[in-house]
């Protein structure tokens with residue numbers, strides 16, 4: 001199975017997380033992950049994949065990362081019907097507790113509006129923050145990371161999430 005991973009990153013955390021997700025997923029299941037920096041690719045490329053992983057840090061208090069911000073309006077042109085999208089996002093829950101991982105919610109909901117099915121939801125109870133646009137009913141719409149405060153937890157969080165994505169993407173069935 002081919003999976004498209006699209007990320008934006010200003011200070012490299014999301015890029016490193018993307019590479020770790022690729023390495024972990026490819027070691028776990030018969031998948032090939034193509035990685036794209038959203039700053040260097042037309043978002044229409046997302047339509048080439050039926051399974052996608054999308055990475056978006058939050059910047060400037062509840063805002064999108066610069067490259068995502070520049071491309072955001074183009075997402076309105078996408079037809080994401082029939083596609084499964086797993087979101088991940090590094091943020092800073094202690095520095096920005098009222099906007100933790102907001103960008104994951106902003107982009108995730110936009111892709112959902114375009115017809116995508118979001119998968120890879122995770123429990124938010126192990127985190128400390130006040131508000132997040134990425135949370136509904138106590139659950140993150142994807143994987144929340146915190147490389148600023150909890151980088152030592154990133155590897156295990158990604159491992160657990162990949163195990164869940166194997167099921168959510170139905171990898172075992174199609175391989």
Ligand SMILES: Cc1cc2nc3c(=O)[nH]c(=O)nc-3n(C[C@H](O)[C@H](O)[C@H](O)COP(=O)(O)O)c2cc1C
Pocket residue numbers: 008009010011012013014015057058059060061062063065090091092093096099100101102147148
């Ligand atoms: C000025 C500034 C504003 C930020 N705003 C938020 C925010 O609103 N919410 C959040 O969760 N993280 C916020 N962060 C933390 C970043 O999302 C975090 O450092 C992330 O790992 C950066 O990812 P990148 O290195 O891929 O760009 C902010 C960081 C800075 C420096």
